[in-house]
Amino acid sequence: MTTLTNAASGAIIAEVAAVIVANKVHLSQIDGLIGDGDHGVNMAKGFGRTAERMQGRTLTLSEAMTELADVLIAEIGGSMGPLYGMMFTDMADSIAATPVIDADAFGAMLRAGRDGVQAVGSAEVGDKTMLDCLVPAVSAYDDALAQGGDFAAALEAMQAAAVVGRDSTVNLVARVGRSARLGERSRGVVDAGATSCCLILHALADGALRRMTV
Amino acid sequence: MTTLTNAASGAIIAEVAAVIVANKVHLSQIDGLIGDGDHGVNMAKGFGRTAERMQGRTLTLSEAMTELADVLIAEIGGSMGPLYGMMFTDMADSIAATPVIDADAFGAMLRAGRDGVQAVGSAEVGDKTMLDCLVPAVSAYDDALAQGGDFAAALEAMQAAAVVGRDSTVNLVARVGRSARLGERSRGVVDAGATSCCLILHALADGALRRMTV
Amino acid sequence: MQRFVNDPDDIVDETVRGFVRAHRDLVRIDPANPRVVVAVSAPVKGKVGVVTGGGSGHEPAFIGYTGRNMVDAVAVGELFSSPTAKSFADAIRAANGGAGVVVLYGNYAGDNMNVKMAQKLAAKDGIEVQTVVANDDVCSAPATERDKRRGVAGEIFMWKIGGAKAAAGASLAEVRATAQRAIDLCRSVGVGLGPCTLPTVGHPNFQIEPGKMEVGIGHHGEPGAFVTDLRRADDVADQMVDLVMDDHALPAGTEVAVLVSGLGATPVNELYVLYDRIEQRIAARGQIVHRAYVGNYFTSLEMVGATLTVMALDDEMKALLATDTACPGF
């Protein structure tokens, strides 16, 4: 059975952080169209700081996620702090006691993260938020497994669905968050949080795919 | 001897006021070039109110001047209140006990007004103020009399000198008042106070000339 | 940008530092967290702690209302952005005198989330936390959905009343209930005439055309009820009073406290011009102004505009409002 070693996978979070930092300007630009233009700054600050603090240390995947969540919750604030903070807290908690992460454990972790975001943010699919990426991506992962796919196939299904989910926000009208002020005028532009969420899910899956052992 | 009856000359002040009110926009425009653009407004308010309050009443020249001075001092404030206020107070006081005003009494009245402005404002000829009109105009009146001219000739000499004095401010740099802030940049424009002073002296002389009896 | 700023990323830290330097007789920085401002008097043993927090750029709110018989500790966020859950939690700890802590904050998504999380963190330390969410901004949602309304300058009355009630030795439940009643008695409206710019962003966060005004605007430029022609100050004042008082629907003869705050760049004399008419309009509608506050109490950087808050009073509220307080914001 294909699995991921928790102890050997902490660096995945450093890779996720590197992707976010590399997309700082891009994310802020998107947020600038219908938000306040700081999403890249907020995200890069939280993820970048975590990467710095992880340097030279060997962390498990769950430890690294906790580290990231702590920075988000303690140092970022706004909406991103609690939303991604709870996502990574709940993902970390879900695998904290799991040295070897199989496809089911990984799926449980994803569902925990999704539920964490929904619990703290009370938004729904269709509100033009990161949930429009996260929810279908997690479902696609589950569906792939249910349909007999393996761990890798499920991760790839998740990545594909994340892109579709992110792009689905273009035609939505924002109902929560800062862009909601624009009403109809928020249509036609991709959501910043959905974009960062898609980047995170991709990097997470890529990191897992690279580290899988049979 | 040519004289002016104090009792019959109060309406001169109404005529002076009418000239000021008619030049409200003009005076403010001039003040707007190197000042704060309110000279016409300030002047029209004070002179116009006086004219309204004089309506239907018969005042002596000294009473009318006191009325004007009181409005300026009590209701206008700024710099114009005290400057023209003291000018007309001191002019009124100088002729208050003079039922029949001859050329000498009129000259004494003019000098009292000039001294009043200088006492309260402490400005000098050359500072680019109303004094650049008032001081040479009063001197021209005195000189004309000293050189044997009659009352009418002296008034006309005053009018001519007032114009020259007003125009002399064009090439001056403001050293007092609001325009002083501009330093060299205040050169090239006529002074608003000198312009209103010239209008006042002209209307005063015209009113006197029309009312003279031999 | 014609601003006094160093690195725009440092503006909040420098503001807090300068604030605590200037008002060290009343406030200090939490040694555990540079984004928490604490009253020098706090914590008071046996007293219910009073906490608030919110994004920066609204000075003197929120930090300015820290002090004696007022708010005990304030969590400070980035400009127009909620403080972290940790800062709210640290503020709760700093305010905790052993009798529980009430968090009196405004209804914004980020604040709701961060306070919720802070509450959990504080619970781990055994601190009982209750909350009141201010929602006094009448134009931000219809009266039927009051829980969706934003919190604005009415929060100042909520803090003053809550702070006074706590100082009087009331229990956590009592302080919560009284602060809740205070904000329930408040209605506010904002009118925007010009936008503001986040120094980190560099361009205005919205636009208002010359000659127009946005009625019902929020403290971060959230859209108002409508954009219309900017009319005479008396008409604007009437409209503000009517929006607030129609929603309030108070019995004739009710005494009220009124707070008119500039949004940042409106000259103080214009606030008095508005107030002159506001009081007359309130009187014409049958209510009586018991006490008024006019000034820059809750701003939005250099936004041009003003807010009106009307709080209905009864004897208890009047007494609590009269409680002697000391804080930099008043």
Place this chain on the structure above:
Amino acid sequence: MQRFVNDPDDIVDETVRGFVRAHRDLVRIDPANPRVVVAVSAPVKGKVGVVTGGGSGHEPAFIGYTGRNMVDAVAVGELFSSPTAKSFADAIRAANGGAGVVVLYGNYAGDNMNVKMAQKLAAKDGIEVQTVVANDDVCSAPATERDKRRGVAGEIFMWKIGGAKAAAGASLAEVRATAQRAIDLCRSVGVGLGPCTLPTVGHPNFQIEPGKMEVGIGHHGEPGAFVTDLRRADDVADQMVDLVMDDHALPAGTEVAVLVSGLGATPVNELYVLYDRIEQRIAARGQIVHRAYVGNYFTSLEMVGATLTVMALDDEMKALLATDTACPGF
């Protein structure tokens, strides 16, 4: 113009009316003159009356400093224009408790003339009047011509000290001497980043190019010492401190009171950013901040910018500064 205004000609009357409505616990309008604001406590029999006055548009100055143990009566002028001699005289009469009246005002041509005339009018009523002319603005003339310098926000300290001294029962000569000493101990500087517009005029009264600042600007846009590039807030703060403290030349260890006022449209948080550095710079130069005031204390309509005032203290000044006062401006 994005303003709350009715007829621009009425703005001053409406401001005064709104002000007195809002603060009727502290102030009233002189029944003899709608352009005179009087403390409800005034006149106090046997106490020296304290009067000030000046143009409008600087709110909360001048009217906001009327109150208990502060200024007894204020003469109110048009926007940026001196009050009438009659208003100064009526303010003197309203403040007169039989022990003489001190007029504490700023060094402007119009005010000098109108106060001089008011003094004569009051003398006719048998009221002894003495005056102190504030001249704390260091950039408005060289130190050798201090009598030519304008009066700016240092006036607030002059009023507070003069008001406290009078409240303590001092004689007219003593109050005058103490207020004179207070302003002699003050030095101020203003930095302008953007102009303001008189509503009656309709266009800005001067221009400051983006990216530039006018160091030494006056309260009506009077020209500064120089126009230069707008630099980082810390550099601006250092420059303001140095201009003020070089002129001051105080011995090391001198305690000072500091007042940082916004000019109208500068957000409050920027004032704290400036203050954060100002206090450090003052300390680095060897003086000690005893007390600080940061906020919109003396504005110029919606001018963008700030002023710094530093007052040297001794034991008497510290005690007078600590005197309990009640006025809308603090």
